[in-house]
Amino acid sequence: MDKIIIWDLRVCPVIGTLPHEREAGQDVILNVEIYTDLSAAGHSDALADTIDYAALKEQIVDMAENSSFLLIERLAQAVADVCLDRDGVEKVKICLDKPGALSRTRSVAVEIKRSKKDRN
Secondary structure: OEEEEEEEOOOOOOOOOOHHHHHHOOOOOEEEEEOOHHHHHHHOOOHHHOOOHHHHHHHHHHHHOOOOOOOOOHHHHHHHHHHOOOOOOOOEEEEEEOOOOOOOOOOOEEEEEEEEHHHH
């Protein structure tokens, strides 16, 4: 299956379980792999035949920056849900990276894979 990849999308949601994490947004970095069939767009050269990834990116940013989840796992699931709600998206892989989440580390991340067939 073909895929569209959105690399290193930086969003700033309220995320975390500790009191200081609930006071302001924190940067998280998303890598989103969207699995779809790109053959029609490859032949037609028409936006209508593919996933409008600019519009999808805006939808992800809006959802994330207006959220206030406790867990990065929940935010990753919400991003997957936004993607899977789009026509033509069959499955997604989301890697959500929270820099500075733990001392002595660069980052902590979660990676999830979800598909439309798993939703039914």
